[in-house]
Amino acid sequence: MLKHKLGSLLRRSPDHQPFFAASRAARVSTALLAFVATSTTPAQAYYFQGYYAPQVLISPMRDDMMYTPVGMGVVTSKAGFRIHPVTGKGDFHSGVDLGARLNDRVYELLDGIVTRVGWRGALGVAVEVYHPYPGVRSITGHLNAYSVLPGQWVTRGRVIGYAGSTGRSTGVHVHYTVIKEDTNEYIEPMKYLLTVPKYVQALKTARGRAALAAKKQELEHLEAKATDSDDVDLPEVKKPTKAPPPTVEN
Secondary structure: OHHHHHHHHOEEOOOOOEEOOHHHHHHHHHHHHHHHHHOOOHHHHHHOOOEEOOOOOEOOOOOOOOOEOOEOOOEEEOOEEEEOOOOOOEEEEOOEEEEOOOOOEEEOOOOEEEEEEEEEHHHOEEEEEEEOOOOEEEEEEEEEEEOOOOOOEEOOOEEEEEEEOOOOOOOOEEEEEEEEOOOOOEEOHHHHHHHHHHHHHHOOOHHHHHHHHHHHHHOOOOOOOOOOEOOOOOOOOOOOEOOOOOOOOO
């Protein structure tokens, strides 16, 4: 359809390079704007409950580098107390917001098992992963699509979804929350991301592999389907803690 409409608006020069006829420039611009306005735009991603994109994509990540779920990432809103951009009221922001474009790939940073996928209140479409080592849960929200299901084991670099603006959001971005599994305390996400390379190294040790295998076995029987709810279902507000220190042993 796009090709057909553009074909009627463009003509080709003798060297086959398309250009706008000067006398029709205004009409062409108007027609293009009208076409774009009625076509599929990112705005349509803001008001629906996501979709499943099952293609398995894995990007190699260096073990010694810090990444965010959207690559190098740009922080647009830090974790902690703030004025909410939608409500205009004081609010505890449970994670960090990272700038992204619609359908940018969202990566898993540390090996773990997917424990929940689906709509999650103000977080929109979210993927939750339990990381047996170091015993934390990561929740990635406002996704446009997800590419994993509960019960799946995901490794570092796996694409778990695609950036969007689902839920209570002012634009396309990714929200990233980290919670300590045993105490339900929030971990300051940027400090956690800085520590992830050390966890990766620790998982290569015999003790790290053994701990991972034991915890993985405990979570083998998760129902492999998305679970939607109107609530965010996060812990009560607690002061964020530091990321647990990695234990590296042979």
